Amino acid sequence: MDLAVGLRLAQAPEAKYEQLSADLGISASAAHASVRRLQAAGLLRPSSRVVNRLALGEFLEHGVRYAFPAHPGAEVRGVPTAHAAPPLADRIVAEDVLVWPSVTGPARGRAIAPLYPRATELPRRCPSLYESLALVDALRVGRVRERKLAFEAIRHRLVASAA
Structure with a gap:
């Protein structure tokens, strides 16, 4: 949290x-x-x-x-995260979808634990924070290319919000 x-x-x-x-x-x-x-x-x-x-x-x-290591688990319904969520979903084509488990989630994929329990509510509650936490998840579980793209996006957000 x-x-x-x-x-x-x-x-x-x-x-x-x-x-x-x-x-x-x-x-x-x-x-x-x-x-x-x-x-x-x-x-x-x-x-x-x-x-x-x-x-x-x-x-x-x-x-x-x-x-905060993340280890993808079983396939469940949930909220897309990491490379399966915006903003990386438009830049990375991957077969494996990662999700935060949620019975009301719009996608099916391998479960990873979110960084805080109510993260699954962020797409409607605070979309910009949802995107930032999805980028953090890409840093937690992604391969080198995904981590590089995620960090570039996070760095851009940190610099842009400082201006």
């Missing part, structure tokens, strides 16, 4: 705890606790909710697949 909060703050730097709560489907106190952990990890500036974009980018590029 902490990574989702950090990515959302990178997209919406002025978001208050109530907005983070609404966007992610978590309580305001859970959002506040995530911010504290992100500050302690150096992914947010001390005593603020300003994203340390350099540190976040470095963690995503080099650490996320080790800190």
Whole structure:
């Protein structure tokens, strides 16, 4: 959940705890606790909710697949993620679809655990965060080409949202 909060703050730097709560489907106190952990990890500036974009980018590029490994499981119904979701779905043609398990999901594919339990609601709740977490999943499970494309897209989003 902490990574989702950090990515959302990178997209919406002025978001208050109530907005983070609404966007992610978590309580305001859970959002506040995530911010504290992100500050302690150096992914947010001390005593603020300003994203340390350099540190976040470095963690995503080099650490996320080790800190949050994902292992595709059985085929289930779910929400497309990684290379099966936007924005990579338009750039990568792959036979294996990866999904976050959800009985109401629009696709069938191999299950991977999302980074936080309510991620399956993001396509309707906060589409831009859904896309960012799908890119993170491509970093977690993708091959070299997929990881490269995913990181380029994430880096572009981090730079664009800073401007």
